[in-house]
Amino acid sequence: MTEYPKLNKLYNEIVRCYRCGFCRASCPIFESERVESWNARGRILLLRALSDNDVKVTDSFIDRIYSCSLCKECEIFCPPGVNVSGIIEVARQELVDKDLAPPEEQKELKKNILQIGNVLGKKAEPLESLLGPIIKNLPESSPNLIYSGCVTLYSYPKMAHTTLEILRNAGYDYTVLKEGEQCCGGFLKMIGYKNDFDYYSLKQLDLLNQRGIDQITTICPMCYSTFKHDYPPKEIEIKHTVNLYTELLDQGKIKFSNPLNAKIVFHDSCHLGRYSGLFEEPRKLIENVPGTKLVELSNSKKSSKCCGGTIRVPYARIRSKMSEQIIEDASQVGADYLVTACPSCFHNLYSTSILMDCNVKIITLEELIGYTTKQLEKIPLYK
Missing domain, CATH: 1.10.1060.10 (Alpha-helical ferredoxin)
Structure with missing residues (x-):
């Protein structure tokens, strides 16, 4: 037995x-x-x-x-x-x-994290090679660290670059891990490698503590949830970019001036919403963009539908059905844009073939803020 x-x-x-x-x-x-x-x-x-x-x-x-x-x-x-x-x-x-x-495909993801340093298995690179000369001009040390995450850096680096530009123009004091980031490791815990995650997180936390960091702000909600809820007790404060953008908006350090006359829905990612309770902050940011009308999906906030990103490997077929349902919902409520504050959600929603048959455009919150603060000349259209 x-x-x-x-x-x-x-x-x-x-x-x-x-x-x-x-x-x-x-x-x-x-x-x-x-x-x-x-x-x-x-x-x-x-x-x-x-x-x-x-x-x-x-x-x-x-x-x-x-x-x-x-x-x-x-x-x-x-x-x-x-x-x-x-x-x-x-x-x-x-x-x-x-x-x-776990399934063999997920065993490969574990190897990617532990041996290469990111879940995608991409060769680790200094951030300047991924994000350009903006990195060179950042200070070597700061109490505030901006942490992009694997998907952002290696699949959609423009999202990270836009974030850094917004913060630089707001006069925010920050730096990044210039030599390159390591995965937060959250996926290890999710698929059952708890012992590996515990060892990995202690090692990562030790490296972060050595840098004298007081605050980490993440672009990725899973990184946010992992650092905040799953890492050992720590003195470092953990924020998501929606927290930081909201603070800077309230302080008048970023100004939303470019209008966007559009109907917008916000998709609550699981780790930003149900895991962490950040529902109102991204909506406040969207509502402050001149000309926008915020409408809700039929399943939003606590009842928001999952995009399926955590099971994309090896259940891509199921993931696609899950993401398609969200886009269909956005189309039915008449949205022009579906905004997400999660790079993984963006990837899964943007990857669905159903986008070809509707008028909804998928964008990130960073791109919306970058446009309305005039960091971007236009919003990238993902169709």
């Missing part, structure tokens, strides 16, 4: 699920697959059966447990408030400990 001690410790939490089925209406994976074992209730039942040794771990079982995007939407609607994402994370740790998981 196989023992699952970590899972067994959560048995009382597992049996709190009384199978009401409310999660069926909120689980984006179930909406794609339409099979009970692909939603929160089904996964909890599978893990209860695993703990009771009534089911074996097969490839199909792994797919059910690893296709969960840990978006937490089911937890918003769960009457007894079962900690579904926490149970799934512990189950993944158990499966990793027994060398039964």
